[in-house]
Amino acid sequence: MLTSTTRAFGSPSRYIQGYGELERLQDYTADYGKKVLAIIDPFFYDTLSPSLKEAFEAAGSAIESVKFGGETTITELERLAAIASQNGSDVIVGIGGGKTIDAAKYTGIAVSAAIVIAPTSAATDAPTSALSVTYTVEGVHAETIYFKRNPDLILVDSKIVSKAPIRLLVSGMGDALSTYFEARAHLESNTANRIGKGYRMTLAGMAVSELCYQVLLEDGLKAKQAAEAGACTEALENIIEANTLLSGLGVECVGCAGAHALNSGFSAVEACRNYTHGEIVAFGTLCQLVLENRPKAEIEEVLNFSTSVGLPVTLAEIGLDARMEADLRLVAERAAKAKHIAAEPVTVNPEIIYHAILAADAMGRGWKA
Structure with a gap:
């Protein structure tokens, strides 16, 4: 039961949706930092990792990519946060489905980096939320971790999303x-x-x-x-x-x-x-x-x-x-x-x-x- 009359509204700082927008990722991340770490869904990693590297290098910048382990266990989230910390990443990009997105949000919060989310499907509303859902290795819901800020940018490429299953x-x-x-x-x-x-x-x-x-x-x-x-x-x-x-x-x-x-x-x-x-x-x-x-x-x-x-x-x-x-x-x-x-x-x-x-x-x- 509410005891306060104070109202509140929370949201990502920016939402951009359009056909082919992921191809401009470097233009968007440049607004937030220079050391970009992309956490990529295993299904897309082999395709996107080299193409992102090529696009960033062509623009005179660089991006590091890491393959998401597939499940948002605490062990996996801590592994990704450690990589981001070691790299000194100031922008974390999550590319993939809901669990990859949640992993990127956790990582960005853990290292105090800007968070850019690029979903590859419209399967959940995970991109906009200030939380990450964790699971056990068996796939049972373990905990929902709430954050004090939402992602900085949601970048939805409808060219990719429209081709998802x-x-x-x-x-x-x-x-x-x-x-x-x-x-x-x-x-x-x-x-x-x-x-x-x-x-x-x-x-x-x-x-x-x-x-x-x-x-x-x-x-x-x-x-x-x-x-x-x-x-x-x-x-x-x-x-x-x-x-x-x-x-x-x-x-x-x-x-x-x-x-x-x-x-x-x-x-x-x-x-x-x-x-x-x-x-x-x-x-x-x-x-x-x-x-x-x-x-x-x-x-x-x-x-x-x-x-x-x-x-x-x-x-x-x-x-x-x-x-x-x-x-x-x-x-x-x-x-x-x-x-x-x-x-x-x-x-x-x-x-x-x-x-x-x-x-x-x-x-x-x-x-x-």
Whole structure:
């Protein structure tokens, strides 16, 4: 419960999105420092590392590159921070997916360097946030580390992002789908945002969250179809922005709630580990709406959107089954202990969450029947 009337809004210093913008990386990093360290996703390392070196040398500067280890364990994060410290890096560039991005943010904070984030997909809103999520070597969520500043620059190359696997684009829509509903939960429960000091949300934070949902409904399917055709259209650019910036600002300036609490629970179940963050959060959003007993029309709108773009609406679509009681009760137990669940405007406990999961699955199965 809020005890202060002070409002707060947090965001990256700059956001730039455009076709081919990564090719101008040196122009952007020059504004922040001279010793650049790029932490690159393993999938892109062999291609991007030499091309970045060539581009920087052609401009009379230099860049060092390191391959991200693949998982944001504390050991891996400390390894990267040590490399940056040894190199005297004053600009850290993270190029890749959500975990690579989180590793770059951690590294930049650890060595007090400028942070430039260049996502290679629109799979999550990780680029904009002032946090890094850590996992165990087994892939179980370990800890969320919060920082006092956001990245200095988000550089989104829609040429690269539009060519990413379609599943990642849809996954980003799943993560973004939760933004408005979790923001509304914060509003109704009068819960502080995560900027710190017990601040309340601004009007801008809530407005961005609502806009995120509206863009998904209007452009989500069109964007998916464009990406499948190999086209980068205005609808796709809008969804890239919604997945990356709008969702990120909504989460940063308002916060997470039930959907992300459920994600923390599902991440503990082995059967869910083949599914993306956004896919799990999408089903968690449906569970949250059931938990809050939202109107039938609203739930059906979410079901319609999710099925149209290919997001999960049933347990089977995230590797589970309603008969797997032990696993589902574990999910409910972990979700009930997650920090985000405190933002829910309704009574919650493991039993209530367990039944919400079962009911959400039944609704999803009924919708698809």
